[in-house]
Amino acid sequence: MQQKIHFECDYTEGAHPKILKRFMETNMEQTVGYGEDPYCQKAAELIRGLCKKGEAAVHFLVGGTQANLTVISALLRPHQAAVCVETGHINVHETGAIEAVGHKVISVSGKNGKLTAEDVERVYRLHWEDATHEHMPQPKLVYISNPTEIGTIYTKAELEALRAVCDRCGLYLFLDGARLGYGLAAEDNDLDLESIAANCDVFYIGGTKMGALFGEAVVICNPELQEDFRYLIKQKGGMLAKGRLLGIQFLELLQDGLYFDLGEHAVKLAQKLREGLLNAGYKMQDSTTNQQFVIVSDEELKKIEEKYCVSYIERIGEDQNVIRICTSWATTEENVEQFLRDAEQIKKAL
Amino acid sequence: MQQKIHFECDYTEGAHPKILKRFMETNMEQTVGYGEDPYCQKAAELIRGLCKKGEAAVHFLVGGTQANLTVISALLRPHQAAVCVETGHINVHETGAIEAVGHKVISVSGKNGKLTAEDVERVYRLHWEDATHEHMPQPKLVYISNPTEIGTIYTKAELEALRAVCDRCGLYLFLDGARLGYGLAAEDNDLDLESIAANCDVFYIGGTKMGALFGEAVVICNPELQEDFRYLIKQKGGMLAKGRLLGIQFLELLQDGLYFDLGEHAVKLAQKLREGLLNAGYKMQDSTTNQQFVIVSDEELKKIEEKYCVSYIERIGEDQNVIRICTSWATTEENVEQFLRDAEQIKKAL
Amino acid sequence: MQQKIHFECDYTEGAHPKILKRFMETNMEQTVGYGEDPYCQKAAELIRGLCKKGEAAVHFLVGGTQANLTVISALLRPHQAAVCVETGHINVHETGAIEAVGHKVISVSGKNGKLTAEDVERVYRLHWEDATHEHMPQPKLVYISNPTEIGTIYTKAELEALRAVCDRCGLYLFLDGARLGYGLAAEDNDLDLESIAANCDVFYIGGTKMGALFGEAVVICNPELQEDFRYLIKQKGGMLAKGRLLGIQFLELLQDGLYFDLGEHAVKLAQKLREGLLNAGYKMQDSTTNQQFVIVSDEELKKIEEKYCVSYIERIGEDQNVIRICTSWATTEENVEQFLRDAEQIKKAL
Amino acid sequence: MQQKIHFECDYTEGAHPKILKRFMETNMEQTVGYGEDPYCQKAAELIRGLCKKGEAAVHFLVGGTQANLTVISALLRPHQAAVCVETGHINVHETGAIEAVGHKVISVSGKNGKLTAEDVERVYRLHWEDATHEHMPQPKLVYISNPTEIGTIYTKAELEALRAVCDRCGLYLFLDGARLGYGLAAEDNDLDLESIAANCDVFYIGGTKMGALFGEAVVICNPELQEDFRYLIKQKGGMLAKGRLLGIQFLELLQDGLYFDLGEHAVKLAQKLREGLLNAGYKMQDSTTNQQFVIVSDEELKKIEEKYCVSYIERIGEDQNVIRICTSWATTEENVEQFLRDAEQIKKAL
Structure with a gap:
């Protein structure tokens, strides 16, 4: 057949050959585990530089669902909810991973797969203007994917509008960049790592779909949200013993622009x-x-x-x-x- | 003013005077705690009789959110979800209590505040016909309220249709009867405790809104779902130390038809x-x-x-x-x- | 027989007759629900006064397990744990209620059913001095019962020592007072509501075992821990619809010293x-x-x-x-x- | 320096060179994702053969904490607990991962890092003989590691004794084999994959510490525990997009005895x-x-x-x-x- x-x-394929080559070259080196090795440190430093965000914390996780549930679990208190579009990955394709760590996903219809600042404002008002808001989950985090699950991308103006509404309403902005590199390469794209880092509290640079064997680089831009994140990674089963595999991959992808x-x-x-x-x-x-x-x-x-x-x-x-x-x-x-x-x-x- | x-x-008021009177009469009696006293036993027996469901397990809980989260937590495995209408109490007015015990609430628009058998069938098919259904929460429990949150009621035919689709699809049917007595008194009602018990896996007879100080009588009709339910009540904080207060109230409400x-x-x-x-x-x-x-x-x-x-x-x-x-x-x-x-x-x- | x-x-009995009498007197009054009625407000004010803690938030819950799980869920992030003695109620008699909201209970043997400041210090050091502390739950809350589960009580000096170690280590001190009134009445007791409030971040005054039909008054002394607590009460199923029943009971118990x-x-x-x-x-x-x-x-x-x-x-x-x-x-x-x-x-x- | x-x-190192070589050879092949590719299927078949357990379900996960929390979450109802020795990995080194999915870990001191059949029996009796057992988590799963966290191993007789007590008490037996290959190579070892599979409900063959880049092969021997396991893997963030990486590694390790x-x-x-x-x-x-x-x-x-x-x-x-x-x-x-x-x-x- x-x-x-x-x-x-x-x-559907493995990894870009450069990555496998680097795995071969470094294979018998001895390093400490759990992402505290020199490769992860260098990759984190590189990402902070590309994002022009010196105070960002960078953590490497294996996959997207893991990244989403770990970040959201780290950021929210038990009564708080994530807001996203109906087609959002956390809403439809993660087997209730967010609910399994205790949080409701409040979905709105959105536009072209994208959440608008107006959507967010509406959800926020609907909650706080209700006299019995304590009887409803409190919207606290805005989840967007770029590109979205249906291939569209956010413009810089749209992202800034979301940032503005999040600031007004005291919400966190979290961008799922599982396919980020494909968004940045779109001809109508006007975002880059710097503008994304400037507008999001947390985002991640997807590796799995972009030439890595696996791996997502989570960038926590907001220093207030960085505390104890490694505990969460470990608790949720996302701390790779041979963590350097993640650092090596992101170094290969990002140090000479291969990712782009x-x-x-x-x-x-x-x-x-x-x-x-x-x-x-x-x-x-x-x-x-x-x-x-x-x-x-x-x-x-x-x-x-x-x-x-x-x-x-x-x-x-x-x-x-x-x-x-x-x-x-x-x-x-x-x-x-x-x-x-x-x-x-x-x-x-x- | x-x-x-x-x-x-x-x-907004307290309890029917008969209940307070009975509290006075029995006040200095000594009984065992946690719902294992003679009053609870008699009330449970009475309810089994009214429902013509000798094999039912009856448990008394304090409030509705507590009843909903305890039942759903007892019935579902972690990847399973409850299906309800958008206006459903568990979907909008329980601060994410169901998500807090780990389960997604899949909401559909419904009709006049009611879930139809077609709604359930559609959700079921949407899940199982998808090649990647393991990436989505599995619908396993159908949650309905009677009367609904907007005052409408289910007919016997509608309830039987829901039962039929649940049987075909291997789903549990759970009826929130926080206002059950007001539904049974509607002029267009053709349900009674017996027909409800015959069609539901679990339901509850609401006391809080029906003349009790507090209390919901959870009836687990399906013997396969009865195991270890008291552990769940205790774990979720719903096991009243002076459990007889619940038994006494339901006895007063139900033994001479006061409830109706x-x-x-x-x-x-x-x-x-x-x-x-x-x-x-x-x-x-x-x-x-x-x-x-x-x-x-x-x-x-x-x-x-x-x-x-x-x-x-x-x-x-x-x-x-x-x-x-x-x-x-x-x-x-x-x-x-x-x-x-x-x-x-x-x-x-x- | x-x-x-x-x-x-x-x-084993009901409530002190004064409480039932007051239920009768107020029975047909109409009030708002969910603990926002004048009785709860007055009772909260009374408790703040007795504790000499004007900035405390007071919430009324139905039972002890509910109080414990709601408080701990409100205070801890997912990777944080409660420390208590082996005989502690949350460790042995709540069907894993704390674990069910996601937190490990770290138990130590203690002395006479009591946790010592040295115990706490040791658990703290054991955690933070370990190079891989991120692989272990982080101790963050100290749970004590007074009286303890074996009838002993804490002295003021012991409580102050616990406060001191909590301050040094950045831990919260939470006192379960399910039987508080029986502790305060002991001949060797030197604590009172004021000294308890001065030393604990959160504690509760137990009613269920002290002459109320049910009810525990949770006092959140530390203003930083008060935010959004009512959401948690609702989510965990502890928000009594006819909340005034709790306010009325604590007024009766506390306004003329009946409790003591x-x-x-x-x-x-x-x-x-x-x-x-x-x-x-x-x-x-x-x-x-x-x-x-x-x-x-x-x-x-x-x-x-x-x-x-x-x-x-x-x-x-x-x-x-x-x-x-x-x-x-x-x-x-x-x-x-x-x-x-x-x-x-x-x-x-x- | x-x-x-x-x-x-x-x-501390990468993977056995054969694995990297095989990654290179297969790198540009296209396969379906999420562990449904031919490599995973072949590896699963191979493992079933080695275990002489034709009805076993085999799933490949990335790491040990992930495997432990996913298995335990799949097997237990909310009120059930895992029993293990104090030094057990789930008890001390997984940041409360088991508690985070809702379950208490009941620890006993054990002997030489090992749980004895007597330990299990004692925990079981302690629970069921207590009149208020519903107030305590119900022991349901026995967790052992082989080799243990302190390097000791179970004998066949010990494992069979654990199986026998589990059968008598209706408990599941789960063996964490993160270092399984090192146990099987011990001179005093008398276990093999077949005897392990014959005695455990679930166990896993650890790859991460045995020459793989990462990966644990979970073997669910008990057919009653196999249902819907893939949902759990996805929900907990453990479903590797390029799942074949796991299949390929276990094929290399196991097809010619390299693992041993x-x-x-x-x-x-x-x-x-x-x-x-x-x-x-x-x-x-x-x-x-x-x-x-x-x-x-x-x-x-x-x-x-x-x-x-x-x-x-x-x-x-x-x-x-x-x-x-x-x-x-x-x-x-x-x-x-x-x-x-x-x-x-x-x-x-x-």
């Missing part, structure tokens, strides 16, 4: 896919990043799935479906072109 | 209020129970609040508001008539 | 029991409060249990047992004398 | 260390595995630490200390010999 080509997500190059590679191919599919007559949701959402009929889907793995998102209308295709740091131009040729043929044939 | 008349809820009489009293007065207000020209949401939801202008609200306490629910449209007024076992005909006279005058004056 | 006389605990009189009554009878039993030849553990721990042989125990309910504590040696007998606000001199006569006879007969 | 030689733990060879290598060097140190006049705790506990004076410790990293365990007596030195799959004979030469000299010099 022929192997299908995977476009369903951005973590990989982001650009994926986004360039995603846009090639996008244009090709639009030209072929497919309808698509807006996205300038590496996730592309295509509307296909049942018939088209069946044909596509003969050769490709894609993510099924949802059914719309009578016989139409939304599917997601992703490029990544590892996607080849060749596979993209083949997909486009096949998609074009499928469209024509029907 | 003149005392305002309270219509904002159904727990009190329900009828309140509902009769609520319908009198309803008709009077409609006649006076007010618009009202549908409700055949003791909670009535009236639409009033800002001006009208201001006038009403000069003499009465009411619950503010929400703003609708430009200058209209929904308020809630409740009758209870303790409401006097006199207060109802006075309210109606004032409301009529306010309407006329504008 | 003849009713046995209960000495097994201090909550009841304590003295019980302790006087306990000491009478103690002396009588010692004279009759029984061995007893030291206790100057209302709980008395008697050592009895199997044979003696069997005889005693024919007419009395007592608490079985533990087996010691070959055929000896420790039992607990309690007096309370409701114990009669007559019952005490009868018990002594019987105990004397039993001893003689063997 | 000269690099110190690390003996403080068994995870590495265990033997470490244990052989540990015994060499042990004999050398004993000959040099050091006192040592009993251990036949890769962790060796040496008693050293303050002076000796200072000298040793000039060139070596060791784990400080505790102070004993006036000026004596217990330190831990570990060998591992990666330890060189050369380093062991150098350490022995230095230790001998230090002893002589004093």
Whole structure:
């Protein structure tokens, strides 16, 4: 049986070869464990520099759900809640990890997968203007993903507006950057690590989907939220014994800009896919990043799935479906072109 | 300053005099604690009889939030979730009590404050048909309130439909009966304790809002869900040392039908209020129970609040508001008539 | 069958008659719910005055386990732990309520049921001097009971020493006063509400075991720990709808010193029991409060249990047992004398 | 500055070269994520075969704390507790991870770091014979580590005795095998994967300390405990996106016996260390595995630490200390010999 080509997500391959090479070179070195080794220290220092945030605390975790639940557990008191859009990862795809550490996720519909400052203000007012607010979870943390779960990105103005409303309302702003590099590479992006660090209390730079074997670099910009974070990492099962593996990976990704190059590679191919599919007559949701959402009929889907793995998102209308295709740091131009040729043929044939 | 008349809820007075009298009579008796006394045993037996459910386990808890969180914590594994309507008490008015014991509350819009069998089926399918269902909380328990938080009631047919879908899908059905007596007294009601017990895995008979000082009688109909429930009560802080206070109250309420009489009293007065207000020209949401939801202008609200306490629910449209007024076992005909006279005058004056 | 006389605990009767009388008098008054009524406000003010602690926040909860879990949940971050003696109520008799809200209870053996300042210092050092302290729960709160679970009491000097070590180590001091009135009435007691409030961050005045139907008055002396406490009460299921029942009870108990009189009554009878039993030849553990721990042989125990309910504590040696007998606000001199006569006879007969 | 030689733990290096080599070879393959790839499937099948347990479910997690909290959370209801020895990893070195998922850890002193069947029986009886057992956490799971945290191992007879008591008492037996390979290589060991699987409900084969970069293979032998385990992994943040990394590592370790060879290598060097140190006049705790506990004076410790990293365990007596030195799959004979030469000299010099 022929192997299908995977476009369903951005973590189907291993790691960028530079990372494995570095693992080989450092393999027999002895270091202390649990993220207190020189590699993690250097990587943290590097990230503080890139963020121009000397007082930031940087911690390396293995995965995104772990990062989300550890950060939120560290920041909130038991009666406090996180606010996010309905499609937010913590709201739909983490098996209730946030609730399992005790906190309600208050979801709002948002716009294009994004939370607006008005959404936040509304949730805040709804809570505090109610005479019985003590009977409701208290909104305290704003969770956003950039890029979002549907491939859109926040502008600098939008992020600043969220910061402003958080300041007015005494809320924390937490940005899930599991796919951050793909957002930064979008042609309509005007954010960078510095502006993100300037506006968020906490955010993370995703490695798993960006060429690392695994790893998310959590940056706690707000010094008031840094205390005892390592206890939380350990308690939640996120403290990697051979922590240096995380430091080494982020050093490789960030010290010479590899992270940003990989982001650009994926986004360039995603846009090639996008244009090709639009030209072929497919309808698509807006996205300038590496996730592309295509509307296909049942018939088209069946044909596509003969050769490709894609993510099924949802059914719309009578016989139409939304599917997601992703490029990544590892996607080849060749596979993209083949997909486009096949998609074009499928469209024509029907 | 003149005392305002309270219509904002159904727990502004103490207890039905019979209960206090019985407390006096039994006060110096010595009994064992924690709900293992003869009064609790008799009350439990009485309830099993009324429900025609000999194998049911009956436990007495102090309040509704406590009952909800204890039951749900006892029934679900960590990855499982409760399904309820958006207006459901556990979803909006318990400060995240369910999330605090680790479970997500999956809310759906419902219809007239009620969950339909179709809603449940849809949530179930959405979960299990998703290839990555392990990344989402697993719906396992259906939570409904009867009467609902907006005063509507379930019909027997609706309850049976919910039971049927729960059976098909392997879900538990849990009915919050904090105001059960007011639902059973509604003129369009066709449920009784027996049919409720026949269809629910767990439900409770609310005392706090029905003439008791406090207390909810939790009935676990499904024998498979009864094991070790007393541990949960103790752990969650709900095990009353002088547990007999609960047994005594439910005996007084249920042994001669007082509970049902009190329900009828309140509902009769609520319908009198309803008709009077409609006649006076007010618009009202549908409700055949003791909670009535009236639409009033800002001006009208201001006038009403000069003499009465009411619950503010929400703003609708430009200058209209929904308020809630409740009758209870303790409401006097006199207060109802006075309210109606004032409301009529306010309407006329504008 | 003849009713046995209960000495097994201090909550076998109802409430002091003054309380029931006041319930009757106020029964049909209408008040707002959830502890925001005038009775609770007056009772809180009264307690602040008795404690000479104008800035204290006072909250009324229904029971002791509820008070313990709510306070500890409100004060600690997820990685922090409570320190207490092995016999501490939270360590052994609350079905893991503290663990269920996420916190480890670090137990030390203590001395006479009491935690010493040295114990606390040792636990603190053991934690912070360990290079891998992040791998262990962080001690942050010291939990003591006064009187202790074995009837002993803290002296003012001991309490001040605990305060001092807590100050040095940045720990909170929390005193469980479920039986506080019986401690204050001990002849060797030199504490009062004022000195307790001056030394503790949080403590509570127990009502359930001291003549109330139920109720514990939580006093949060440290203003930094007061924020949002009502959310926690609601979330943990401890917010009584008819909250005034708690305010009324504490007013009755505290406004004319009834609370202290009841304590003295019980302790006087306990000491009478103690002396009588010692004279009759029984061995007893030291206790100057209302709980008395008697050592009895199997044979003696069997005889005693024919007419009395007592608490079985533990087996010691070959055929000896420790039992607990309690007096309370409701114990009669007559019952005490009868018990002594019987105990004397039993001893003689063997 | 000269690099110190690390003996403080068994995870100071990376992975066995075969693993990295295999990562390189498979790096650009595309597979599905989250542990559902062919490598994980093959590794699971291999483990089922080695355990002669065809019905076992095998899941791959990243680390030990994660494995412990996920398993225990999956197996216990909220009021149930784990029983372990005082030195047990879940009791002292996981920052309260088990309590953070809601469960008390009941610790007993044990013998040589091991839990005996008598210990378990005693805890069980203590609970169930108490009239108020509902006021205490219910013991339900027995947690043991093999080798233990102090280097000792269970015999087959001991494990079978634990199984028998668990069967009698309705308890689950869970074995933490973080260092399993070092236990199996001990000269006095009579266990193997088959006998472990035959006696435990759940256990895991540790990879992190045995030559993997990371990874623990959880084997759920008892089919009744297998349901929905993947939900728990996801919720607790333990589901690795590129799950195949775990499958690949366990395939390399287990398919040709490498795992057992590495265990033997470490244990052989540990015994060499042990004999050398004993000959040099050091006192040592009993251990036949890769962790060796040496008693050293303050002076000796200072000298040793000039060139070596060791784990400080505790102070004993006036000026004596217990330190831990570990060998591992990666330890060189050369380093062991150098350490022995230095230790001998230090002893002589004093």
